[in-house]
Amino acid sequence: MIQFVPHIINGLTLGLLFALIALGFTLIVGVMEVINLAHGSLFALGAYFALAIIGGGWFGDTAFGAWWAALPVALRYITALIVAPILAGVAGMVLELALRRTYGKAPLYGLLLTFGAALVIEELIRLGWGTGEQSLSIPHAINGAILLGGLIFSKYKLFAAGFAVLAIIAVWLFLEKTPYGAIIKAGAHDGEMVRALGFDLASLRLLVFGLGAGLAGLAGVIMVPIWGLRPHVGVDVVIPAFLIIVLGGVGSFWGSVIAAIIVGLSVGITGAYAPAWSMMSMYILLILVVGFRARGLFGKKSALET
């Protein structure tokens, strides 16, 4: 039994990271009923922005660049953690402006538009940063391993999992404890009525999409030291996020968090015994669950089904 514990802890950590990856996606799909297939590309974009900020690649050989490169990694890392998601959020807002034309049409068009956007962002990344594999340097304090109860854990993974918990709580508070969540949710169902009540729905949607994209970028900055960075990473990310949303049930916030943890556990445990098949286990899980429960674990009826 005891040899099982590390796998379970690894699985839980992975689950929390999956939840972080899916968070922006959940936010956008839950409140706006838009499937954002560009989520993974915004994730990658956030990570590449962080790469540019930490590496100082944008400042070149100027005096500022030299000064910046001399700063401690921790300081540059924290700056990246704040600035990169904001930049990704701005990119998301631009996407939302384009997406406006698809509101009120079949959900297919939003899906297609964001798929095209994903392609465009990926190509832009290739142009900007090249196609090679890159890595992100992280502060010494959260690097290396830690010994807990005779078991070795990666410090960074624990840091990332803790960060994921914070982000999940923050988003939940935003949705449940501020009026914005309710207004935007109502807007997805009856935009005319919400506008008639005097709310500026257009800027709220812009805000939510920016927030969702920013969360994608944040997840990118957090995940890249673990997963590595290549232009293609977007696709590797959007699929698990997608899968988690469906497994948890579209529109259910906690459903997606729980689904993420289940997926993390199943990938973690499969990974311990049959590493080659670990990612496959989540697809099998999805097919099993959705094969029997059409709307996932906690799904409610959604506008996306028509």
Next chain:
Amino acid sequence: MMATLSDITLRTNQWITPHIVIFAIVLLSLPLWIAPVGLYQYIGIEIAIWIIFALGFNLLFGYTGLHSFGHGAYLGVGAYAFGLFQHHVGVSLIGGLLAAVVAAAIAGGFVASFVSHRRGIYFALMTIAFGQVFWFAAIKLHWITGGEDGLLGIPRPNLNLGVTSVDLSHNTALYYLIAVLLIVITAFTWRAVNSPFGRILQAIRQNETRAAFIGYEVWWFKWAAFTLSAMFAGLAGGLFAMAQESAYPDVMSLHQSGLIVMMVLVGGGLVNFWGPVLGVIVYFIARDILGSFTEAWLLWYGLMFVALVMFKPEGLAGVLAGVNRNNGVALKNLPAKIAEGK
């Protein structure tokens, strides 16, 4: 008001229409003019194969309104089946292509039995999940599929016509085989979408609940449409394996499955029977022409796609129809006009 596929005023039970005749003439004469216009024979093979794939895909995507994002999987299954047949059973053209179609039908039918009770976004998600399972299996089952490298050295078997045998190792010969298959398939698809079966598929797209209330077993028709389109994909896959002389997992990736959606939509598969044909041609020409100017040609193609979704979701066929609509003659009515001799 957006045009739809079901607007076509003329319902024929003809197998051969003037459009199909023109299409056949263009296809069969292609080797004569492809080099002078600056292209090459192999692109003709690629285009013809992908049109087979796209026509079948549009039965599901455009006509039935079921948005599969995992159809590359069945193309891949067909390609592997063709290759495995040549390697393990015997070198045979008909056998290989039959194996490709049957394997894709089994895979598609299996998946369809899961997804045909789903609709909307859940349908799309399930097809993605299954597509990924096939893609993953193709990479991981390396003792069968050759892993990431794929199956290499797949032969191009001769076409046995009883009295004579045609060597297909030359691209032009292979092209003619594929072109003839494509013409047959185009006529078959045209007939299918204008048959009672095809009209039920369109009724399901317009209102699934209503179609069920009229008394149709909706899930069965969805299953049949899915399986049929998987068989088309399998045939395309078998031909693709022959053209490439290999089969590899890349064609099964989400990226490729998304590309076929893009092609069908760009061409106007949602509003016109010929949309997928147009979309495939535009894609491959764009790849070669834009690709010769810039490495990042997919960026421009992606931007064009985004613009189309935003401003003209009917695709290029919709744009062409819009030009004609002003004169009171929609392009989609042309077959009727021609048939009436006007």
